[in-house]
Amino acid sequence: MNDMNNVTEKQNVLQRRRFLQGAAVTLITTTVMPVSASAAATQIIAEDHWAQKGAVKLYLYRKRLADGANADAGPKPVLFLVHGSSFSGRGGFDLQVPGLPNYSFMDEFARYGFDVWTMDHENYGRSSKTESNSDIRSGVDDLKAALPVVEQVTGQKKVMFYGQSSGSIRLGVFAMEEPERVDRMVLDAFTYTGEGAPEIMKRRANIAKLTASNFRPTSQASFDAIFSRDDPSTVDPAIPKALGDYELKLVNRTPNGTYVDMAIHMPMVDPKKLQCSVCMTRAEHDGNATDAELLDFFSQLPNKDKQFCEIKGVAHVAVLGINRHRIWHAMHAFYTMPPQRTATNG
Numbered sequence: 001m002n003d004m005n006n007v008t009e010k011q012n013v014l015q016r017r018r019f020l021q022g023a024a025v026t027l028i029t030t031t032v033m034p035v036s037a038s039a040a041a042t043q044i045i046a047e048d049h050w051a052q053k054g055a056v057k058l059y060l061y062r063k064r065l066a067d068g069a070n071a072d073a074g075p076k077p078v079l080f081l082v083h084g085s086s087f088s089g090r091g092g093f094d095l096q097v098p099g100l101p102n103y104s105f106m107d108e109f110a111r112y113g114f115d116v117w118t119m120d121h122e123n124y125g126r127s128s129k130t131e132s133n134s135d136i137r138s139g140v141d142d143l144k145a146a147l148p149v150v151e152q153v154t155g156q157k158k159v160m161f162y163g164q165s166s167g168s169i170r171l172g173v174f175a176m177e178e179p180e181r182v183d184r185m186v187l188d189a190f191t192y193t194g195e196g197a198p199e200i201m202k203r204r205a206n207i208a209k210l211t212a213s214n215f216r217p218t219s220q221a222s223f224d225a226i227f228s229r230d231d232p233s234t235v236d237p238a239i240p241k242a243l244g245d246y247e248l249k250l251v252n253r254t255p256n257g258t259y260v261d262m263a264i265h266m267p268m269v270d271p272k273k274l275q276c277s278v279c280m281t282r283a284e285h286d287g288n289a290t291d292a293e294l295l296d297f298f299s300q301l302p303n304k305d306k307q308f309c310e311i312k313g314v315a316h317v318a319v320l321g322i323n324r325h326r327i328w329h330a331m332h333a334f335y336t337m338p339p340q341r342t343a344t345n346g
Contacts, residue, residue, distance in 0.1 A: 042065065042111075043065070043066040044063050044064065044065060044066060044107060044110050044111075045062075045063065045064055045065075045066045046061070046062070046063050047061070047062040047063075048060070048061060049061070049062060049149055049153065050149075051119070051145045051146045051148075051149045052145060053122070053141060053142060053144075053145040055128075056122050056127070056128040056130060057127060057128045058119055058120070058121070058122065058127045058128070058142055058145055058146060059090075059119060059120040059125060059126035059127045060117060060118070060119045060146055060149060060150075061089065061090045061094065061106075061117070061118050061119070061120075062115070062116065062117050062153070063094065063106040063107065063110045063116050064076055064110050064114070064115045064116060065110050065111065065113065075115075075154065075155065075156065076113055076114055076115040077113070077114055077115065077159075077160060077335070078114070078115045078116075078117065078150060078154050078156045078159035078160065079109055079114040079115070079116050079117070079159065079160045079161070079162065079335065080116075080117045080118065080119075080146075080147075080150065080159050080160070080161050080162070081093045081105065081106070081116065081117065081118040081161075081162045081163075081164075081167075082118075082119075082139075082143065082161065082162065082163040082164065082167035082168070082170055082171045083118065083119075083120075083121065083124070083164060083167045084164045084165030084166045084167045084168075084189070084258070085165060085166040085254070085255075085258040085259060085262075086165075086222070086223075086226055086254055087124070087125075087223070087226075087243060087247050088120040088121075088124040088125025088126070088127075088247060088250070088251075089118030089119050089120050089121075089124070089125065090118060090120060090125055090126070091125060091243060091246045091247050091250075092105075092164070092243070092317075092319075092320065093105040093106050093118045093319070094106045094107070094118070095239070095242055095243060095246070095320060096242070097236075097238050097239060097242040098238070098242065099238070100236060100238055103239070103242075103320065103324070105319050105324075105328070106118065108328055109328075109332070112332055114160075114335075115154055117150055119142065119143075119146050121134055121138070121139050121142045121170075122134050122138055122139075122142055122255075123215075123251075123253075123255045124251065124255075125247070125250050125251070126250060127142075129251070131214060132214065132255070132257070133214035133215070133255050133256050133257030133260070134255035134257045134258070135255075135257030135258060135260065135261050136166065136169050136170055136173060136257070136258055136261045136265075136268055137173075138257065139166075139167075139170035139258070140170055140173045140174045140177065142170075143170065143171070143174045144174070144177075144178065147159075147178070147181050157180070157181060158180065158181055158182065158183045159181065159182070159183060160183050160184050160185065160335055161175070161182055161183075161184075161185040161186070162185070162186045162188065162331065163185065163186070163187055163188065163190075164188045164189055164317070164319065165188070165189040165190075165191075165288060165316065165317075166191075166258035166259075166261070166262060168186075168187040168188055168189065168190040168191075169190065169191065169258070169261070169262070169268055169269060171185060171187065172187060172190070172268070172269030172274065173268055173269055175274055175275075175276060176269065176270065176273045176274065179274075179275045179276065182275075182276045183276060183277075184276060184277040184278075184279070184334065184335060184337075185276055185277070185278055185279070186278075186279045186280075186281060186331050186334060186335075187278060187279070187280050187281070188280075188281040188318065188319070188327070189281075189282075189283060189286055189288055189289075189316050189317070189318070190280060190282075190289060190294065190297070191262055191266060191288050191289045191293075192266065192267050192269070192271075192289065192293040192294060192296065192297040193266050193267050193293045194262060194263070194266045194288075194289065194293070195290070195293060196290050196292075196293075197287055197288055197289045197290050197293070198287035199229070199287035199288045200262055200263060200266075200287075200288060200289075203259050203260075203262060203263035204263045204264065206263075207260070207263050207264060210256050210259050210260050210263065211256075211260055213256065214255060214256055214257070215253040215254060215255055215256060216253065216254050216256055217252065217253055217254075218247070218248065218251060218252055218253055218254045219244075219248070219252075220240075220241070220244040220248065222244075222254065223240040223241075223243050223244040223247070224240045224244075226240065226316075226317060227239060227240045227315070227317065227320075228240075229287065229315075229316065230283070230285040230286055230287055230315035230316050231284075231285035231315045234285065234313060234314055234315045234321045234322055234323065235315065235317075235320065235321050235322060236322055239320050243320070262288075269297075271297045271298075271300040271301045271302075272300050272301075272302060274301055274302070274303070275302070275303060276303060277303055277305040277306060277334075277337075278301050278303065278306050278307075279306065279307040279308075279309060279330070279331065279334040280294060280297070280298055280306075280307070280308050280309065281309050281310075281311060281318065281327055281330060281331070282294055282308070282309065282310040282311070283310075283311060283314045283315050283316055283318045283327075284310065284311060284312045284313060284314060284315070285314070285315040285316070286315060286316045287316070288316060291310075294308070295308070305337070305340075307330075307334055309330045309334075311323070311326050311327050311330065312326075313326065314326065314327060
């Protein structure tokens with residue numbers, strides 16, 4: 001145990017420089033932490049990475065198990081998480097809630113054996129702050145800058161993906177343009193056309209204000225509104241407070257670009273152009289889309305290795321809901337689908 005403590009202490013202060021062609025990891029900070037107090041022997045490694053998109057620095061965050069048994073099993077499957085319009089990747093996917101365990105999406109899938117990555121898009125979290133409205137196109141370019149870093153570090157060019165809300169639209173466009181990088185992907189809280197969806201109709205009605213500025217102010221009330229919009233009973237009240245506490249230390253404004261795109265530029269993803277296996281997860285309570293538009297999208301997906309999963313007891317941000325374990329279960333089953341057999345490989 002003393003040896004493990006010494007290794008952990010050294011890794012807590014480890015800083016090393018790496019340089020990549022076209023996308024630079026300028027600094028990696030590695031920490032090792034227990035997964036839980038009751039499982040101190042199982043450790044998770046957390047790393048900070050950086051990518052470059054022109055003059056814009058993009059923050060990447062990685063978590064994976066560090067226990068010896070898992071490390072000996074070979075390379076871990078890479079899972080990349082794409083955040084939505086209102087908060088950062090690390091904030092939403094690695095949320096630490098005082099007094100409430102197991103809200104970190106990244107920790108959960110690291111425990112499953114995945115090498116889990118996320119990023120903060122331009123103007124979010126720890127990434128560069130510019131005057132861009134950080135629309136869907138900008139987010140796709142962020143992913144194109146980030147994935148060479150993931151490939152360089154992990155040795156894997158083709159990885160699994162998860163996209164949430166406008167992040168699922170970013171991911172859909174990215175998958176159309178760089179299909180060689182996408183293995184299986186989950187589109188969660190996706191919007192296809194937005195026709196008849198209450199939240200999208202509200203944004204259309206407010207389009208003059210949304211296009212008048214590239215940003216809207218961010219406050220604790222902003223985070224409260226995200227979780228009270230569809231069905232507040234699906235979320236613990238501590239969640240918006242914990243998310244606000246994290247995000248507001250980094251930003252005081254939110255880009256309007258994805259809101260504008262979702263209001264007046266849909267559809268942006270052509271389902272017929274998606275080559276990979278797709279799982280669409282749909283919350284019971286979600287005003288960003290209708291069942292009709294999502295089922296229409298699903299019916300056009302050409303790869304028959306596809307799933308449509310509607311989950312009771314969750315709202316728009318299902319992965320931070322009380323019943324988050326239900327959507328995690330559906331995603332884990334999809335990502336670990338056994339390969340198809342034939343008569344010859346039986």
